[in-house]
Amino acid sequence: MSEANAPMLAADGRPLKKSLQRALRAQKLRALLLIAPLLLFILLSFLLPIGDMLFRSVENQIVPDTLPDTVKDLSEWDSESGNLPDEATFQALYFDLFLAAEAKQHSRLGSRLNYERPGISSLFRSTGRRLDDLGEQYQDVFAGFDPSWEDAGFWFRLMSAQGDDDAARDVLGAERNRVAKLTGIDTGGDIGFVPSATMAELLPRTTREYTAFAVYTVKDKNDVVAEEEPWESVYAALGLDLEAADPSAIAAYSGPGAEVLKAAALQAGQLPVIDYRQAMIDIDEGWGQESNWQTLKLYSGEYTNGYLLNAIDMQKTPEGPELKPEKQRIYIKLFLRTMALSLAITFLCFLLGYPIAFLLATLPLRTSNLIMILVLLPFWTSLLVRTASWKILLQQQGIINDLLVWAGIISNSGRLVMINNATGTIIAMTHILLPFMILPLYSVMKTIPPSYMRAARSLGATDWTAFWRVYFPQTVPGMGAGAILVFILSIGYYITPELVGGTSGIFISNRIAYHISTSLNWGLAAALATMLLVVVLALYWIYDKIVGIDNVKLG
Amino acid sequence: MCLAFAQDFGVVTACNRGKDMAAEPGEGAFVAFEHVQKSYDGETLVVKDLNLSIGKGEFLTMLGPSGSGKTTCLMMLAGFETATHGEIRLAGRPINNIPPHKRGIGMVFQNYALFPHMTVAENLAFPLEVRKMSRAERDAKVKRALDMVQMGAFGGRRPAQLSGGQQQRIALARALVFDPALVLMDEPLGALDKQLREHMQYEIKHLHESLGITVVYVTHDQSEALTMSDRVAVFNDGVIQQLADPPTLYERPDNSFVAQFIGENNKLHGRVTAIDNGRARVKLDDAAGEVNAMAVCCGAAGEQTMLSIRPERVIVGAGPEQNALAARVDELIYLGDHIRCRMNVAGRDDFIVKIPNSSAHAALRVGVETNVGWLTEDCRALDAA
Ligand SMILES: Nc1ncnc2c1ncn2[C@@H]1O[C@H](COP(=O)(O)OP(=O)(O)OP(=O)(O)O)[C@@H](O)[C@H]1O
Ligand SMILES: [Mg+2]
Numbered sequence: 001m002s003e004a005n006a007p008m009l010a011a012d013g014r015p016l017k018k019s020l021q022r023a024l025r026a027q028k029l030r031a032l033l034l035i036a037p038l039l040l041f042i043l044l045s046f047l048l049p050i051g052d053m054l055f056r057s058v059e060n061q062i063v064p065d066t067l068p069d070t071v072k073d074l075s076e077w078d079s080e081s082g083n084l085p086d087e088a089t090f091q092a093l094y095f096d097l098f099l100a101a102e103a104k105q106h107s108r109l110g111s112r113l114n115y116e117r118p119g120i121s122s123l124f125r126s127t128g129r130r131l132d133d134l135g136e137q138y139q140d141v142f143a144g145f146d147p148s149w150e151d152a153g154f155w156f157r158l159m160s161a162q163g164d165d166d167a168a169r170d171v172l173g174a175e176r177n178r179v180a181k182l183t184g185i186d187t188g189g190d191i192g193f194v195p196s197a198t199m200a201e202l203l204p205r206t207t208r209e210y211t212a213f214a215v216y217t218v219k220d221k222n223d224v225v226a227e228e229e230p231w232e233s234v235y236a237a238l239g240l241d242l243e244a245a246d247p248s249a250i251a252a253y254s255g256p257g258a259e260v261l262k263a264a265a266l267q268a269g270q271l272p273v274i275d276y277r278q279a280m281i282d283i284d285e286g287w288g289q290e291s292n293w294q295t296l297k298l299y300s301g302e303y304t305n306g307y308l309l310n311a312i313d314m315q316k317t318p319e320g321p322e323l324k325p326e327k328q329r330i331y332i333k334l335f336l337r338t339m340a341l342s343l344a345i346t347f348l349c350f351l352l353g354y355p356i357a358f359l360l361a362t363l364p365l366r367t368s369n370l371i372m373i374l375v376l377l378p379f380w381t382s383l384l385v386r387t388a389s390w391k392i393l394l395q396q397q398g399i400i401n402d403l404l405v406w407a408g409i410i411s412n413s414g415r416l417v418m419i420n421n422a423t424g425t426i427i428a429m430t431h432i433l434l435p436f437m438i439l440p441l442y443s444v445m446k447t448i449p450p451s452y453m454r455a456a457r458s459l460g461a462t463d464w465t466a467f468w469r470v471y472f473p474q475t476v477p478g479m480g481a482g483a484i485l486v487f488i489l490s491i492g493y494y495i496t497p498e499l500v501g502g503t504s505g506i507f508i509s510n511r512i513a514y515h516i517s518t519s520l521n522w523g524l525a526a527a528l529a530t531m532l533l534v535v536v537l538a539l540y541w542i543y544d545k546i547v548g549i550d551n552v553k554l555g
Numbered sequence: 556m557c558l559a560f561a562q563d564f565g566v567v568t569a570c571n572r573g574k575d576m577a578a579e580p581g582e583g584a585f586v587a588f589e590h591v592q593k594s595y596d597g598e599t600l601v602v603k604d605l606n607l608s609i610g611k612g613e614f615l616t617m618l619g620p621s622g623s624g625k626t627t628c629l630m631m632l633a634g635f636e637t638a639t640h641g642e643i644r645l646a647g648r649p650i651n652n653i654p655p656h657k658r659g660i661g662m663v664f665q666n667y668a669l670f671p672h673m674t675v676a677e678n679l680a681f682p683l684e685v686r687k688m689s690r691a692e693r694d695a696k697v698k699r700a701l702d703m704v705q706m707g708a709f710g711g712r713r714p715a716q717l718s719g720g721q722q723q724r725i726a727l728a729r730a731l732v733f734d735p736a737l738v739l740m741d742e743p744l745g746a747l748d749k750q751l752r753e754h755m756q757y758e759i760k761h762l763h764e765s766l767g768i769t770v771v772y773v774t775h776d777q778s779e780a781l782t783m784s785d786r787v788a789v790f791n792d793g794v795i796q797q798l799a800d801p802p803t804l805y806e807r808p809d810n811s812f813v814a815q816f817i818g819e820n821n822k823l824h825g826r827v828t829a830i831d832n833g834r835a836r837v838k839l840d841d842a843a844g845e846v847n848a849m850a851v852c853c854g855a856a857g858e859q860t861m862l863s864i865r866p867e868r869v870i871v872g873a874g875p876e877q878n879a880l881a882a883r884v885d886e887l888i889y890l891g892d893h894i895r896c897r898m899n900v901a902g903r904d905d906f907i908v909k910i911p912n913s914s915a916h917a918a919l920r921v922g923v924e925t926n927v928g929w930l931t932e933d934c935r936a937l938d939a940a
Contacts, residue, residue, distance in 0.1 A: 449666060449668070451664045451665075451666055451668040452668050452670060454633075454635050454655070454662075454664070454668070455662065455664055455668035455670075456670070456681070457634075457635075457654075457655040457656045458633055458634075458635075458655055458656070458658075458660060458661070458662040458730075459656075459661075459662075459681055459682035459685065459729065459730075459733070460656050460659070460682050460685045460686055460733065461656055461681070461682075461685045462656055462685075463656075465685055466656075469681070470670050470681075473672045474670075474671065474672055
């Protein structure tokens with residue numbers, strides 16, 4: 001008994017299982033090598049794009065990348081409080097937006113948020129145009145203090161590190177990162193400027209903004225920092241820094257430009273006192289609307305479920321996701337229609353394809369070859385040509401209507417509408433997808449020997465009983481394969497519904513294409529595609545449960 | 556008469572009496588083929604003027620080489636092919652226009668044709684279901700049929716889960732479950748190994764006897780045909796060459812095709828010199844001598860003929876009155892119960908003699924010169940095909 005339980009040993013005394021595994025490993029490796037190119041191809045051309053699509057459907061980097069500080073401050077804000085965000089948030093918004101506007105990224109953010117709140121893009125565009133005014137108020141005052149403030153070289157000396165000990169590398173790194181995220185350009189490498197740690201201590205905001213200015217000037221514009229006058233935002237930062245600075249610390253400063261800085265600090269009382277909140281609202285009153293801020297806060301994360309919610313006719317609100325208003329719900333309806341039409345097409349394909357496949361499998365070779373050519377003919381004609389010919393056949397002044405009128409079946413005024421609606425889509429797509437039903441059915445039927453039918457009839461079954469009880473059940477795997485092929489192909493079909501579907505016969509894919517090429521809302525397109533993928537996988541799963549995927553036979 | 560027939564249809568052999576034997580489809584015939592012809596393409600006849608009557612309860616085998624038209628005949632009987640000409644009658648009724656499902660003929664196919672999507676029991680219930688039998692009656696009959704082929708425990712299995720022999724039994728049971736009076740079997744044992752085949756032959760034969768059904772059986776295995784059948788119809792080229800019971804077929808073949816197709820056969824070629832009282836005097840080719848044989852199908856004096864002698868009927872060391880011919884032993888094969896001896900006789904080196912393994916023949920060695928001969932009754936002069 002115990003011997004039977006002990007592992008079997010190979011001739012060399014190793015366990016048989018291990019020996020077998022070792023023997024098989026080399027074989028497996030060779031097989032793997034053979035399919036490696038295909039695997040790689042599938043990985044690159046199939047899995048990666050799908051992965052990218054899934055990623056895009058939740059990706060929302062652009063908001064935190066463009067307004068990093070604003071987003072951080074907004075997380076503290078209670079969007080239900082009925083108040084606007086605090087002054088610090090508005091200051092952060094000013095500086096974030098200023099850099100974004102310089103890099104011309106603010107309108108991109110506007111377009112992104114416009115998907116969620118139509119109209120908001122104009123807020124960003126108009127704000128971007130008018131941000132300079134605010135900094136200029138400071139700039140003029142500083143120029144009055146000392147003309148050096150208008151000298152690019154002076155600024156460069158003032159902000160530059162006095163040697164390695166004084167280098168504020170962390171600030172430089174942070175600003176490189178900020179510009180890189182905003183613009184997407186590579187901000188590594190020497191920029192001919194290193195911020196001073198002393199300054200970073202003394203004038204933190206100014207150092208940050210100046211460093212950002214320096215990084216952007218060198219990396220995007222290829223200019224020399226020391227020769228460029230700083231942006232208005234740097235003056236605004238200096239103004240804020242001097243207001244908040246500890247006078248004794250500035251008095252103790254002795255580096256380059258110390259005299260000029262000290263003089264400015266002493267006259268700080270003359271600087272304009274700017275209410276950033278009011279200033280931003282003056283630039284565009286949109287900043288005074290809570291709802292705009294709510295949208296910004298809702299979409300401030302790096303990832304968002306907003307696109308996906310949108311794809312199922314829901315929206316994010318401060319209270320959580322909820323259904324969109326009745327009139328704006330379009331996608332669920334479109335998904336349902338896509339599925340209903342695909343089912344209809346699959347069913348029609350089956351109805352038309354089954355007898356043809358049966359003929360193909362039972363007729364003598366010469367005749368069946370001819371039919372096979374007719375079946376495959378659609379494959380040899382361009383999809384566009386076929387679809388166009390359906391247009392010619394089905395349109396109201398088309399051949400079929402003409403014939404029906406001529407035959408007196410319909411009146412001239414009652415010509416049928418068979419194109420540019422769901423009917424047109426169903427007819428044209430049934431025609432196009434028919435071979436995908438016929439071929440698997442045929443290959444399964446071909447393997448059923450005629451002796452089964454003969455046996456059934458010799459046992460007393462009528463032709464119909466023999467077919468229904470004996471032949472038909474054996475064709476189920478072919479039906480399964482054909483149905484799955486046709487259904488999955490049609491659920492994602494694009495070109496035919498686009499051409500003959502009108503408005504009532506278009507599919508979800510047409511909407512996806514619209515978002516990719518016209519509205520440029522790739523996130524939503526990706527979310528819709530993701531939903532489509534989920535629906536197909538779910539249907540596949542249900543199919544597997546009901547029919548069993550083992551029951552599918554392609555040949 | 557034979558000759559005229561042969562010319563009409565381009566038949567090679569001049570002698571087949573199967574036609575004569577079945578020409579009078581007696582009143583009692585259960586199945587009758589009358590002048591049945593069949594062509595698939597309108598150019599060649601696959602079955603040429605078939606006349607055959609099968610009695611009730613008979614086990615008739617159609618035996619013949621591949622392509623000789625056996626399956627075609629069976630399919631015409633089952634109703635899957637229509638006769639191009641002629642009439643087929645079942646129990647006195649012409650059935651040419653009756654569809655297969657109304658003929659009530661059980662059929663066993665070579666590949667069994669068990670429905671793969673049904674269990675064994677469902678397969679057996681199928682013919683009963685289409686006959687609208689009640690469930691209780693159905694179950695009882697299925698059980699009885701399964702027990703009959705000793706497969707009672709396999710009702711719940713799928714055909715794919717059975718061995719070839721088991722599938723064969725189920726196919727048999729299915730063909731019998733609805734109590735048909737006539738069962739057709741088209742090479743039902745073709746896919747089985749030798750041992751199983753022999754066992755199944757016995758079982759089929761046994762079932763035939765106990766059920767009293769009529770069986771038309773197709774095979775190209777002659778030993779199967781000889782062991783099982785009441786009568787065997789030897790087919791060649793769409794024509795029945797001989798229709799007879801197994802001993803007659805073996806002992807008294809009507810023509811050279813049958814002689815060579817059934818069992819082992821020695822042939823010697825020669826020319827008839829005289830026919831006297833049913834016996835022919837034949838001068839062998841190559842001047843090997845003159846011998847006597849039964850004149851079965853040899854034409855008149857002066858015509859070519861082929862002599863047929865079974866290897867076990869050859870007498871080694873024969874005297875002059877026993878048609879003795881000089882022979883030389885070429886090869887000896889020891890087979891236990893007998894010794895196969897290949898000899899050179901009358902210029903041919905494929906003359907086989909079966910010698911019983913007894914001490915009397917211990918002296919035979921390769922190269923030994925001796926005489927072989929036969930009793931005139933054991934040698935048949937046939938057509939020179
Ligand atoms: N459906 C068909 N169409 C055309 N010719 C056919 C058809 N079926 C059979 N034949 C021809 O008829 C002839 C007789 O065929 P059949 O099947 O009756 O032979 P068989 O005696 O059963 O041979 P086997 O022992 O090989 O089964 C063959 O020459 C075959 O080619
Ligand atoms: Mg056959």
